[in-house]
Amino acid sequence: GENVEQHPSTLSVQEGDSAVIKCTYSDSASNYFPWYKQELGKRPQLIIDIRSNVGEKKDQRIAVTLNKTAKHFSLHITETQPEDSAVYFCAASIIQLIFGTGTRLQVFP
């Protein structure tokens, strides 16, 4: 079955810096790669997703890149703000989502 690895597990950045979170997956049949943000005590919420026929997608300060050959995808957050502090999960999917282990991002003012 699918296995998703996510790095780093924690990430601390200064406000205004960029943050990058990386994930790898094992099943080449996976075709959908969402990223979820989970604030403390809240539900995971989708922030951006990418499908296997696209290499890059951008939405304001966040972007995701996908390398299907290498089976890895990354989340990029630019100009980080304290409200970006949360746990971020990547996932890979054919039908059901298989989640990575999460990255706790802390943005210091």
Added chain:
Amino acid sequence: DAGVIQSPRHEVTEMGQEVTLRCKPISGHDYLFWYRQTMMRGLELLIYFNNNVPIDDSGMPEDRFSAKMPNASFSTLKIQPSEPRDSAVYFCASSLAGGFSSYNEQFFGPGTRLTVL
């Protein structure tokens, strides 16, 4: 739409008791998923339904866990008997059918925080 609704939001019970968690998916969504979240194991898929039919329950940890979806607007996850190691946040999520080549966003409910003493 109110989004995915889960009840109760918090449940504290004693070991050996039966626990029933409830979920109402977003109207019109064809898929319903149950997840468990713990610090140690992260977000784990327990089971998912398509058009009320269980498709994959390989994530259900033990026979003590069971899930049903009697109709398109209601699902339950039952633990009987409950054990302290079942303590976790249980999320329900739903999504539209997207077909094999077009997957759609999963919307999560607020979760049920279960504590088994």
